[in-house]
Amino acid sequence: MAIMQKAPFLGAALLSVCWGCQTTNDTRYKEWSDYGGGPDHSKYVDYKQITRENVNQLEVAFVYPSGDNVNYRFNPIVVDGVMYVLAKNNSLVAINAATGEELWIHANLRGIIQRGVNFWQSKDKKEKRLLICLNNTLQAIDANTGQSITTFGNGGYVDLKQGLDRDPATFGRATSTTPGKVFDDLIILGSAPGENLFSGPGHLRAYNVISGELEWVFHTIPHPGEYGYDTWPEEAYKYVGGTNTWGEISVDEDRGIAYFPLGSPTYDYDGADRAGSNLFGNCILALDARTGKRLWHLQTVHHDIWDYDLAAAPQLITVNHEGKKVDAVAVASKHGFLFVFDRVTGEPLWPIEERPVPASDMPNEEAWPTQPFPTVVPPFNRQLVSEDDINPYFSAEEKEKWTARVAAAKKGLFHPLSDQYEVVTNPGAVGGANYGNTAADPQNGIVYVQTQELVDFYSLKKREPAPQRGGFGGGRNPGVSPERIAQGKALYAQHCIACHGENRAGIDGLGTTLVNLSTKVNSEAFKSILAVGKGRMPGFPHLNETDVAAIYAYLTPEAQRGGGNRGGDAPELPEGPVVASGGVAVDLPASGGQRMTDYPSTYTGPRSEYVETNNWGLGVPNLLTPPWSLIVAYDLNEGKIKWKIPLGNDDSIPGSENLSMPNGSQGKGMVVTSTGLLFSTCLDGRVYAYNTDDGQMVWSADLGRNNPGGLPAMYEVDGRQYLVVCSVGSLKDKSKAESDVPKGYVVYALPKR
Template sequence: MLKNVIHLSLLLAVTISCNTAHRHNHLHKTANTGWHQYGGNPAQSKFMDLRQINRSNVTQLKIAWTYPTADSVQYLYNPLIIDTIMYVLAKNNSLVALNAATGKEIWIHANLAGITWRGLNYWESKDKQDRRLIFCINNTLQEIDAATGKSITNFGVNGYVSLKEGLGRDPNTIARVQSTTPGCVFEDLILLGSSPGENLFSAPGHVRAYNIITGKLEWVFHTIPHPGEYGYDTWPKDAYKYAGGANTWGEITVDERRGIAYFPIGSPTYDYYGADRTGSNLFGNCLLALDARTGKRLWHYQTVHHDLWDYDLTAAPQLITVRHNGRWVDAVAAATKQGFLFVFDRVTGQPLWPIEERPVPASEMPGEHAWPTQPFPTVVPPFTRQAVRADDLNPYFTPEQKERWLKRLAAGRAGLFTPPSDKYETMIIPGATGGANLGNTASDPARGIVYVATQDYPSVFKLEALEPSGGPMTAARNNRAQATYAQFCQSCHGETRAGGLGPSLLNLGSRVNFETFKTVLATGKGQMPGFQHIDEKTVTDLYGYLAGIPGAEAARARPPRPEPVIPSGPVVAAGAVPVPKEIAERPAKPLRTYPEGVPGPQTHYVTDYGLQYSNLMSPPWASIVAYDLNTGTVKWRTPLGQDARAAKMGAQNTGIPNGSQRKGMIVTSTGLLFATAKGGKLYAFDADNGQVLWSTDLSWDTQGMPAMYAIKGKQYIVVSANAPFTEESVDRSKEPGALPRSYVVYALPE
């Protein structure tokens, strides 16, 4: 069932006429001088109506102050700035309150191991006497007093709310559920998504709202519908009992004036093989508009039917006002991983321009029923390339590399919606990481301009039958596991797996069973973040590789796990509110098979994400694209970053592979667009034409979104610079005068 049905009675209640005066008045009413939520404010525009920094003086920006993180954790954190206080993560996952004008520590709540690492949210009562920081930690929702830094123990049950409850499943079967992003505050509610994982039998990604004062679960919307609910017939019977995903792990946007929340919904599991989820799979891959107070569906649009490519919606939907067909329209624009920008009337859900359902290839896999059509916008052009072609291979390949890829292209299949196969390689661009991903959208709302940070990053993959966790390690599987270890684990656990920043992994098989390993890898533990994009097959291979370490190495003594250290400074508390192990740790009885009476596929097929080929295509590999959605056209496009390897060969304006993921933008009312880029760069672009007006080099690479704020008329920009450089970048962390891993704050000189 593909028609996007609308509840007309609800729409009539919220429809509000729009004109020029309202458009500008509403903009200035919602503008603020702080960065009060993840992404700035509930609209997620990253737009700041601050006037001190402009085109004429942006080149004078200097470092105003820095705050060292004092550890080696890679923080993807988006700081909050409330009045004169900045809240950051540092010092072994401690929450630190700083004077936002000087960087001086005010208080430290130490050792919040397991906290959502991308940020937190803020709420205050109308009289501002009650101020709370709201965050997820170890599968719970918790709060800290923003003034004192101490846990609020009368919230929920002894200070916590279990996020494993309220999903329509036995909580003891759920491994992980807390989101990797902090949700969105609306009135006295915290709206939450989740990150339940992308493997078979992951938890469902139902979206929820909790009361900020009491912790009460106020509403749940089932993204995998239950019997009798709209969309139930787009799944097999009883799919809600075993299907997972269809979750919001990205950024939630709220139209505060109308009370409408826009949730970007991700893919159902398993991502690449859907024989157990025949149908279009609502509400997977949907832009979902809900009444923020009740959770009632207002409208939805599905951007991918029966997803087989991990084309989650993650980037923040952008709320804009445009001139369309002679009238002002309040619209919402959703940028997707597959490189499309979908634009709708934000009240009715009607597309501003036609969207066509076009035929796409069928699947050859047993039991798989790929959906026969997919939606394509007809006017608004895509912001990425969408085809892997021989004439667009990387021009810096050696003749041998090019010849190998020409043979692989000839033997494989390429195309945006080409289904995965176990008989040949499938090559798609954009791949699993986009396109547009987390933090990759911003806007100038009143002018109808949307900015997308995008990357042309292909995926190359091939399905294989899923082997039991105890299956033999073939040479190919072992090689994949070694590559995975080098990519994700080696920097902390050492080249020989004997430990370093992280504990030893020697003799792992005798200490940790497969289910525990899988849960820890997915959810993280202590300083270790969760790696939710490592697929089931690769997790299995990695465990086999680590568990099969030769006896000589396994005999080495395992270094003791260090006890949490209380950092220096004004520590007011340590640790989160204690929670039962069955909530924080692995499930007592994880779901491993289909429920009784549900016929699952005899064989499951899996693949890795095929992300080893970031520079397969010709540059640019990362860009910022500006859209004028009054006309549905691209206003400008400019590369983001410079690949150091290509620069040695004379290339310029390449962008950097994977250069926009986990980065962010800020748009100002003075016509500037600030953006971070892989390679430790902060740029200021002219928002009207994309010209680089200023840039600066950071001593460390940056991952989290930047933030902007003002105190007593002085305007600041803060960037998290604490990640190590990679081979695509120039390593400046060891140069003379380099800063330590830090939050770096820029301002104009006095």
């Protein structure tokens, strides 16, 4: 029986915070002091030196070399003239932000999330801390000295697998793959437990940045008596996982409201065991940042069976709406919609309609009969694939093949998956807007979305029984059995072979070689790469820790024989002012305990029996007619698209200009300036600047490498304005030597006067 969703909105009278307290903050938009710039995640800066008139004079001021072969996706933080970056075999490094001189190095933080860290400082600015997530722990590092703070938590760390109301041994990852947000003396965190069957729950939490004490928890899979419990089967909180914020959190620091984009429940393609709308899966959720109390929510996908997580940062803007100033929040989705709300009450600025969608023909699957469709505000992606959309640059043979496949598939947004046929849709699970892909001009009501037209062919197959699995280990792993190798081989064939090839040698233009992988990447780094992605490859949150271990075991036979770069080897210290290594010593159970592989003994309902067989569009990243990646500017004073432009260029197509880059926005980011510029990175190995009035490109720089990683950042030191881009990809021009092309954090500025 369908369970109706309760009304998502709460009146302003129920809110427990003061709405009129607009505090003065002299550093607002003047520092890049947190992941995404600041609390509101707008990526907006109020600097005046670089303008539309002089941006074409930008030049490289200095490069801080990363010093290794790790493909970082790190967003630097810059405070009081010090830049904090990840480099040198996962070491956290503090450098002089004007010169690149190293100040300190905390080496060998293997397993640190590679997108960024969080920064906190006391009101007198004397005490400064970096909050990092490392191998299922939260740790604090003194930003002045680079040394671990051992008074934080339990001897310097917090075990993030604790406090989730389940046996920690039954699930793997509890760390987020994206930094949280600092608000007052709290660090607010999401998590990335994976989206496979029986992954851990994605509850939201806040910890005290001084003591490490847990301050509050919000159950995203409601417990008995909690709001939303009746949108699930009874006791679903005991076996359903996911429903997590693995993407970007935004905070209204004046009002003390935190906004969370939430992902799919497990298993995200087969919801037979979770009949109902499944709150708070796929919601934009507003919580009191101090207490974790729910203020309002809106579910953008009911009973998600397409992996349409919300991941991009909610954008906090002020708009003129119906003759009044309204503080609003806009959230961009994977399936191409922009939802816009009054950020205090949760009321949509324009109506959101519930429209009928197709029913499922799978046994026990109760697809939700309607889905939310924004009105007025147009989508930023195409949302239907037809035979007329096939890429005209394909060969005749390729075009015929893909045209026939599209013609045979079921089509349309929200068409349920089946084991009897394929469903083709755009955007797919990694299309649309992803993490890093939103920015704003907050006071003028303009929101920018980076997006990609990445098609998915979905289908289902019966799930194979889960084998008993060990975990990662150092050197030869006694848990690596022939069955584990076979499991890894099957997972590789499902998820990796389209880009890396049957022989693991890589396919040109799609994936790099994985031969002798253990000599390049140890097991901890491999876990991180699979979680967050690398280059064109997205992250694979569906794969739990033991699945990843099986793939690594299959790919590293040399390590299983005892050779290669083993996870237990003592790490070397990099050159430079090393002050510490490895974070604090932790006393945690070894990974790879007995995972939850079956439902609770009291469960008698339908079971999730199917898995999805797609490849997240990666085998055909440019199936459609171009452009394949775009930047879309919305004027939300009117609810209209202001302009839309291709992002990047596919240089492999001779004579083409501005076709855009397939998968070009994946994991990239933007910077918006008060002088009317929008900077953006792209997979084509360039950084661009656009006029925010009309989207016209006014500057670009070729970094000489594929895949500038992570979000760019902008800052000012002694009156000079800088743009920093993490450029650590492979060489674009194979005729050049590595030493000829900078690799690391490339910093641009205007020439010194």
